[in-house]
Amino acid sequence: MQTEIFFHLKALQHLMSSYTAYPRGKSVFKNYKALDFDYVPKDLPHRDMQQKRLFTIFGPIVDSNVSQNAFITGPTGTGKTVLSKKFCMDFQDFARKGGKNVQFVLVNCRQRNTENAVMLRVLTNFKPFFPDRGFSINEMMESLRKELEKEKAHLIVVLDEVDVLLKKTKSSDIIYHFSRFNEEGIEAKKLLSLILISQKNVLEMLDSPSLSTFKRGNIVRLDKYLRDELLAILEQRIELAFHPDAVDLGVSDLIADIASELGDARYAIELLEKAGMLADEKKEGLVTPEHTRAAKAEIYSTVTESKLSDLDKNRKLILIAISRSLRKKAYTTTGDAEKMYALICEEFQEKKLGHTQFWKYLKELDNVGIIQAKKSSKGLVGTTTLISLPDIPAKVLEEKLVDMI
Numbered sequence: 001m002q003t004e005i006f007f008h009l010k011a012l013q014h015l016m017s018s019y020t021a022y023p024r025g026k027s028v029f030k031n032y033k034a035l036d037f038d039y040v041p042k043d044l045p046h047r048d049m050q051q052k053r054l055f056t057i058f059g060p061i062v063d064s065n066v067s068q069n070a071f072i073t074g075p076t077g078t079g080k081t082v083l084s085k086k087f088c089m090d091f092q093d094f095a096r097k098g099g100k101n102v103q104f105v106l107v108n109c110r111q112r113n114t115e116n117a118v119m120l121r122v123l124t125n126f127k128p129f130f131p132d133r134g135f136s137i138n139e140m141m142e143s144l145r146k147e148l149e150k151e152k153a154h155l156i157v158v159l160d161e162v163d164v165l166l167k168k169t170k171s172s173d174i175i176y177h178f179s180r181f182n183e184e185g186i187e188a189k190k191l192l193s194l195i196l197i198s199q200k201n202v203l204e205m206l207d208s209p210s211l212s213t214f215k216r217g218n219i220v221r222l223d224k225y226l227r228d229e230l231l232a233i234l235e236q237r238i239e240l241a242f243h244p245d246a247v248d249l250g251v252s253d254l255i256a257d258i259a260s261e262l263g264d265a266r267y268a269i270e271l272l273e274k275a276g277m278l279a280d281e282k283k284e285g286l287v288t289p290e291h292t293r294a295a296k297a298e299i300y301s302t303v304t305e306s307k308l309s310d311l312d313k314n315r316k317l318i319l320i321a322i323s324r325s326l327r328k329k330a331y332t333t334t335g336d337a338e339k340m341y342a343l344i345c346e347e348f349q350e351k352k353l354g355h356t357q358f359w360k361y362l363k364e365l366d367n368v369g370i371i372q373a374k375k376s377s378k379g380l381v382g383t384t385t386l387i388s389l390p391d392i393p394a395k396v397l398e399e400k401l402v403d404m405i
């Protein structure tokens with residue numbers, strides 16, 4: 001009996017301690033998932049025209065039994081991926097109503113960056129147990145063809161971030177295979193269409209036979225979002241993800257202001273999510289402009305994030321040196337940055353690059369926009385180059401890079 005009471009007491013204590021350790025106020029979120037990058041909202045504000053354009057391009061698949069290719073391009077966070085998903089889902093419905101079986105597969109070529117991996121992803125959509133080795137690309141293509149003929153389906157293959165694949169494989173063979181997929185079929189059945197997505201103009205990277213299947217009119221360009229467009233996107237997400245009245249007036253305006261410099265919807269949504277989390281952390285039940293400002297200080301644009309992960313170790317070390325020189329000032333000179341770079345190399349026990357190489361990399365970092373270099377006005381000692389960081393706090397950048405190394 002005594003032990004029983006003891007256990008009850010223990011359980012009660014445990015319950016109370018966990019309650020005091022995590023006292024939960026009401027969360028501001030009603031559906032946190034709606035802030036996920038994979039979430040596809042019912043409408044995409046300000047992408048109507050582009051969605052219609054894709055319908056015009058691919059429409060003939062349904063009524064005229066043809067195949068089509070398109071290329072979606074634009075800077076980061078302009079909705080390339082979400083537009084392609086939304087389009088494929090809607091188009092599949094539309095085709096079904098017209099009596100045509102349209103299937104689609106979206107492959108992220110950053111995650112699957114070999115031809116084999118891409119083909120396997122496409123094929124396992126139809127044959128989940130297709131072996132992951134032992135078959136050539138041609139054999140896999142044949143197997144895919146048989147599946148499509150069997151299911152009387154037309155397949156849209158979406159190759160997202162396709163520049164990564166093309167750069168890695170140094171060839172456009174797979175695009176060639178896909179774009180010629182139809183011609184080899186029995187009775188010239190049109191079984192496959194292709195959507196390529198990339199920030200960069202990958203059409204330049206294609207060989208001429210593959211390129212010839214991309215009509216000029218089939219390029220869909222997405223521009224950076226303007227402030228008011230970001231505002232509409234934010235208001236939609238607030239309604240989807242937050243309880244009514246959980247977001248203060250002015251928050252969406254403030255975020256739109258901050259993110260409009262980059263025109264990046266991902267950054268805007270990320271700021272909104274982070275601001276919500278900060279409100280929850282403080283159990284305030286309301287997201288305020290102050291949370292928004294704090295969110296901005298904590299995260300920086302994913303543009304920068306992906307740019308950073310592309311840098312090799314030498315470039316990262318140079319950037320660490322620059323961040324450290326900039327800890328307490330707005331600008332540093334190239335001379336100071338190079339001295340700091342020498343110290344950083346010692347610290348990380350890495351071989352230092354020569355002066356010319358150092359300069360070359362500085363220029364490159366300037367070109368991709370991670371740093372900003374400008375000539376100082378002429379002084380007694382002539383001009384010198386001043387370096388600053390346009391959109392990241394130096395401390396945050398340094399920590400991020402050190403983590404990466």
Ligand SMILES: Nc1ncnc2c1ncn2[C@@H]1O[C@H](COP(=O)(O)OP(=O)(O)OP(=O)(O)O)[C@@H](O)[C@H]1O
Nearest residue numbers: 037044045047076077078079080081082233265266
């Ligand atoms: N018009 C829009 N309406 C609603 N949400 C949008 C819109 N455009 C983009 N988003 C959202 O913004 C985020 C970024 O969009 P997306 O991933 O499609 O960008 P992207 O152009 O593919 O960028 P990247 O080149 O970096 O891959 C996603 O969460 C997406 O749902």
Ligand SMILES: [Mg+2]
Nearest residue numbers: 080081082160
């Ligand atoms: Mg994308």
